[in-house]
Amino acid sequence: MAGLTGRMSTVMKAKVSKLLDRAEDPAETLDYSYQKQVEQLQNVKKGIADVVTAKKRLQMQEATLKQSVVKLDTQARQAVSSGQEDLARTALERKNVAQTELQGLDTQVAELEEQQQKLTDSEQKLRAKIEAFRTKKEVIKAQYSAAEAQVRISEAATGVGEQMADVGLAMQRAVDKTENMKARADAVSELEAAGTFDDITALGSGEDDIDRQLKQLSSQPAVDDELAKMKSEIGAGGAPPAEQIGPGGGAAADEPKEHTA
Amino acid sequence: MIVRISTEGQYEIKDEALERLNELDNSCQAAVDAGDGERFHACYEKLLELIRSEGTELEDADLRGSDLTLPPPDITLEEAQGEFSAHGLIPD
Numbered sequence: 623m624a625g626l627t628g629r630m631s632t633v634m635k636a637k638v639s640k641l642l643d644r645a646e647d648p649a650e651t652l653d654y655s656y657q658k659q660v661e662q663l664q665n666v667k668k669g670i671a672d673v674v675t676a677k678k679r680l681q682m683q684e685a686t687l688k689q690s691v692v693k694l695d696t697q698a699r700q701a702v703s704s705g706q707e708d709l710a711r712t713a714l715e716r717k718n719v720a721q722t723e724l725q726g727l728d729t730q731v732a733e734l735e736e737q738q739q740k741l742t743d744s745e746q747k748l749r750a751k752i753e754a755f756r757t758k759k760e761v762i763k764a765q766y767s768a769a770e771a772q773v774r775i776s777e778a779a780t781g782v783g784e785q786m787a788d789v790g791l792a793m794q795r796a797v798d799k800t801e802n803m804k805a806r807a808d809a810v811s812e813l814e815a816a817g818t819f820d821d822i823t824a825l826g827s828g829e830d831d832i833d834r835q836l837k838q839l840s841s842q843p844a845v846d847d848e849l850a851k852m853k854s855e856i857g858a859g860g861a862p863p864a865e866q867i868g869p870g871g872g873a874a875a876d877e878p879k880e881h882t883a
Numbered sequence: 884m885i886v887r888i889s890t891e892g893q894y895e896i897k898d899e900a901l902e903r904l905n906e907l908d909n910s911c912q913a914a915v916d917a918g919d920g921e922r923f924h925a926c927y928e929k930l931l932e933l934i935r936s937e938g939t940e941l942e943d944a945d946l947r948g949s950d951l952t953l954p955p956p957d958i959t960l961e962e963a964q965g966e967f968s969a970h971g972l973i974p975d
Contacts, residue, residue: 628908630889630952630953630954631949631950631951631952633952634887634889634949634952635952638948736957740890740891743891743892744890746943747892747943750942750943750944751943751944751945751946753944754944754945754946755946758946777946777947777948778946780946780947780948781945781946781947781948782946783948784887784948784949784952788887788889788890791889791890791955792889792890792955795890795955795957
């Protein structure tokens with residue numbers, strides 16, 4: 623196997639052989655190996671907990687963004703009803719940004735979920751192998767001569783070492799994913815901190831800096847289309863009485879169905 | 884022969900499957916060299932499927948080492964192009 627498989631095998635063997643560096647006395651080697659294995663299993667558990675924490679943080683952010691999308695959609699509809707087209711446009715631009723971020727988060731949460739599953743499966747296998755090693759080490763200690771024991775130890779430790787390297791790889795991939803996610807999560811937090819998804823009725827009438835930036839971020843044709851659609855929908859349903867837009871007040875409580883990003 | 888699919892598990896496969904595995908491995912490598920991500924992913928998925936369908940998954944407590952280790956199923960073209968290295972618990 624000269625291709626990918628060959629290269630990967632070489633990497634794995636190098637890693638495992640590092641695990642097998644051992645002392646002279648077989649009994650001591652066995653106990654020491656086992657102790658190390660148990661320690662590393664603890665590290666794996668901690669690694670999984672970190673991935674779960676990262677995922678939960680993203681999911682909370684998702685929930686907040688979803689609420690913002692609903693709120694901004696409602697406000698846009700109310701603004702259209704009362705003929706405040708500029709305000710409706712602002713709300714839709716912000717909704718657009720929120721939806722784009724939401725889709726990004728969705729993908730990342732799903733990826734993280736997959737990594738977490740792999741990590742958990744791999745940890746389970748590692749735990750089973752460590753347990754098998756524990757049993758085998760007692761047998762080796764009791765039954766084999768020093769020379770023979772060395773061979774048996776090497777055999778038994780290879781299986782554990784390989785699984786350990788594999789968990790390590792799964793963990794590294796999960797950590798890489800969470801690193802990528804931090805960047806997006808930070809971006810969302812910055813938008814939130816800037817008041818991007820706040821109640822638009824709290825804004826003054828003038829266009830502020832956030833609005834100018836958002837216009838660049840959000841895709842303008844999508845906003846135009848949605849505004850036109852909203853106007854025709856609301857127009858078709860008989861012109862509702864013009865009303866002041868109040869925060870959270872509620873004509874359109876329905877979840878927006880389309881993603882225009 | 885025992886084959887490990889990284890981050891997934893170990894499978895025992897019969898020697899008869901080796902030739903096909905080798906052919907697919909070469910096709911995958913060719914796709915990587917050509918920088919064709921789509922072809923590479925399709926090819927690699929086929930290779931993994933061969934192992935999963937022809938092979939028998941090892942018991943978790945089986946302590947045998949693998950004769951061959953494959954990269955993880957979600958390997959990217961970029962990773963395949965670079966020297967794929969597995970970072971892990973074991974320090975380099």
